[in-house]
Amino acid sequence: MSTTANKEERSLNFLEEIIEADLAAGKYKTIMTRFPPEPNGYLHMGHATSICLNFGLTKKYGGNTNLRFDDTNPVTEDTEYVESIKNDIKWLGFEWANELYASDYFEQLYNMAITLIKKGLAYVDDSSSEAIAEQKGTPTQVGRRNEYADRSIEENLQLFAGMRAGKYKDGEKVLRAKVDMSSPNMLMRDPLLYRIKHAHHHRTGDAWCIYPMYDFAHGQSDSIEKITHSICTLEFVPHRELYDWLIEKLEIYPSHQYEFARRNLTYTVMSKRKLLQLVNEKHVAGWDDPRMPTISGMRRRGYTPESIREFCDRIGIAKRDNVVDISLLEFFVREDLNKRALRRMVVFDPVKVVITNYADADGEEILTSENNPEDPNGGTREIPFSNEIYIEREDFMENPPKKYFRLAPGQMVRLKSAYIIKCEEVIKDAEGNVTELRCTYIPESKSGSDTSGIHVKGTLHWVSVKHAITAEVREYDRLFKVEDPSSEEGDFKDYINPDSLKIVRAAYAEPALKNAHFDERFQFVRKGYFVLDKDSSTSGMVFNKTVGLKDGWKAGK
């Protein structure tokens, strides 16, 4: 089956244009990209964009993508994160060519530093970090060099070796590049290349006590791996000048850096620091809390890798700041889930309906219903029907507004895959709460063999009282009350939505749901899409709501 005929013509994004031009000019035979996470936190939707971009580009144009952990800061990094990151990338559906670590290059990086020293382009500075900051000047004021910049090459070589040998304490000395203290680009004002940290590294252990800074690790690692297109986010634009300077002075493979605007989503935050706060301060249950915009959270929430990939592709890439409406993401999950989710009926807040004319009191029968009307090969399932059923409390109104298609006194509705019923009597308790609805059914209206000739506008989901099983259902709403918590006054946590989690301890479900598997997706008819949560046990099932169905009905409209 070919879909090329109606495949939408999509224009190239600016990175694809650059790559096609490079390829056309014969600059490269094949391209090489990399995804360079720092193993100090879990991956989130922002990373998903970068993953889809980097892996997507090499998939499209031929080439490979490396997974490279940017592990140059031992105090914040951990192997736990390495494993979660690898797991998330695989789950998204991508394969890296090589699993690499910046720490693999420590020896080479050290030698590159020596090269720079020998060229008179780097020096050891004994100043305190405060002094260095002070001497750097400000964006509007040039910096000035101190006396350490005049050290001889021999002295620098000896001092740098001493740094590596552990002769100095943390912060006592740093290695700096000798560039230009009056550059309008602050990063070019003799940037730090190495700092001393007597810390245990998750991979190199205690082999090193000096670690390269980002600027002296990232570009060099790119070069070592012969990355052709090194793609990063906009805040690294000013780093490009230094990136190129180092490659030029070191005379190594000329990788090139390109920047795109990171993706933001409405009603959430997308920085590792803020997400870490939410976890540490227990505003959420963990990194994989279904309300988190982390890959692991979204996976647990029931998002599919296909829908996330589609979202990243279709949203495109550019260089301007943006906040993508969460409804766009939700559209892509619905689109995907609508095609694959098994339909099941679950009543969250029940009200009992007694069908007074249904056979004798013990009467029941087995009905069948399609698993998915969108999938002709989806098969059917059996649903027990009886004279006592539950319907959703909100599906009944004693005094309905005009155009209310659900149940009301004297009004008729279709029970999905069953019969048409008519509400004859409303039974209430002393407080006036509806406790039971007495209805009659139309025997000739049986689903599939309806000869009643009656047409009703509303169809309700239901479940037989005596056959129902119970399950816990967790419904999620946006984590924040405002579109962009980070740009709001005060602390972003002030805008946390207190009602982002609603738990239904015992929802009533049709028996077919008993065989639910973790890899299955469900649509609870008229409710939304759900997935089994890892908190499920033999004593009870727990379902997470991935996303609700679109609701076209507005009361009082």
Add this chain to the structure above:
RNA sequence: UGACCCAUGGUGUAAUGGUAACACUACUGAUUUUGGUUCAGUCAUUUAAGGUUCGAAUCCUUAUGGGUCAACCA
């Protein structure tokens, strides 16, 4: 007060000097045994002002607005 990046509907992207397109949202209407799905339709003089040109969202100038940069983080 400096340097750099950016500016197209409510949102995200297109239009590569030839008369604003696609998707989402929202709103109409049709279909429907899910108020879902599907289908049809509606919603922008491209931040502003000048300039170049037969012709400008696109090129130039200025203004305005937003973002980034003064971590021994990445």
